[in-house]
Amino acid sequence: MTRTDRLYALVEELRSAAPRPRTVAQLAARFEVSSRTIQRDLQALMHAGVPLRAAAGRTGGWFVDPVMTLPPINFTATEITAIAVALAAAESAAPFSAAARSAMQKLTAAIAAGSVAPARDLARRIQVVPAPLPDEILSTVERAIAERQVVWLRYGDAAGEETEREVEPAGLLTARGSWYLIGWCRLRQAGRGFRLDRIRAARLTGEPAPAHELADLAAVLPEETKPADVLDALTRPEQ
Template identity: 65%
Template sequence: MDRTTRLYALVEELRAAAPRPRPVAALAARFEVSTRTVQRDLQALMESGVPVRAALGRGGGWTVDPAMTLPPVHFTADEAAALAAALATAGTPYAGAARTAYQKLLASMTGPAAAAAETLASRIVALPSRTEPAIRDAVERAIADRTVLRLSYADAAGRTSQRDVEPAGLLTAEGRWYLIGWCRTRRAGRGFRLDRVTAATPTDEPAHPHDLTALLHGSAAATATRPAALAGA
């Protein structure tokens, strides 16, 4: 069994036993490797974001949170290549999550599907994002938590202003990402280019719900639609 296959099987072994922990010695015997190899594999899974953790004390070992992982999913070679291409080209604000998702995708596959995904991804290049990770994280958190976001924003002329924004969603167009929301300062719906946001501070203040389509109405993005791959989701 190669390492990629073993990493995938290791997660499924822990999932099947959850919430009971599995001792390292038992895992080593199960996969016919040394305890040192199992420890190395578990550490690699942790670093890639898989929610495995050590359970200390009598009867301890390793376990995985089944609520935080997906059951086995089998992709065709074409599906795997499409996912790899989408993840490899994902930009702000999901570049970091896309990178770890791509690593997990490869770790979960073997055979032609894995080869197709890895080959295609190796032939894709992209310019780096100009959005600071801290800004990206603040925007993501405000959208997910539905809270007001405080921005320092530079317009096309370089003039900076402070804005309190109630986020409605994200728009991607021509390689750029925009935060769409209700600007309390302007008392209107606005789009903010993420590469022009110089600072973003999340607050604990709940934001009023705003419909993304309604905020885009009358703007240059009024005809924006969900990406085709998500239209039926």
């Protein structure tokens, strides 16, 4: 059993046993690993957002907090796999990928017991290999949008030429297999799109960013730009 399989199975074991807790020793025996391994797994699940709780005392142990969980959801195996594939595609390749991992852990905890094994078997036959993006750049872009902060970028265009920009972020857009930060570029004084995999460095300036909508940015493009070409214009920041 791989660690990923064990993490999913561990959540299911705790959920199905609820409200009775399971001790670390019981879980270690169940999955035939050491107590230290189970403790690391439990910490990883908590870090991912799974609502685990520990009860002290002779009859204590670990359990899934029923207040923080959904009732069992009757997804089919293919529905569960479709969600898992979509979230896996986001992992390390899209903004808010950490939230996607946390969401998958929470969803797994709420899936009806009979659906887990067929879904896991199907998921093993589907592999997603995302193109990783630097965590520090992703997290900076995520915060810039969520907190509406001006973000400084060092950006490389298609020819490899680098420029430094201050951008007032409007949002994120995915097109042609790539993710773009869309915002008002102070250097060009126009709406621009920045491919995330071409951002060489990013940092928050701490300056509040004016609110921008994607439609507003499209409106400030040259009048001769046709509606069908709006995306092209937004995704050419080197102009």
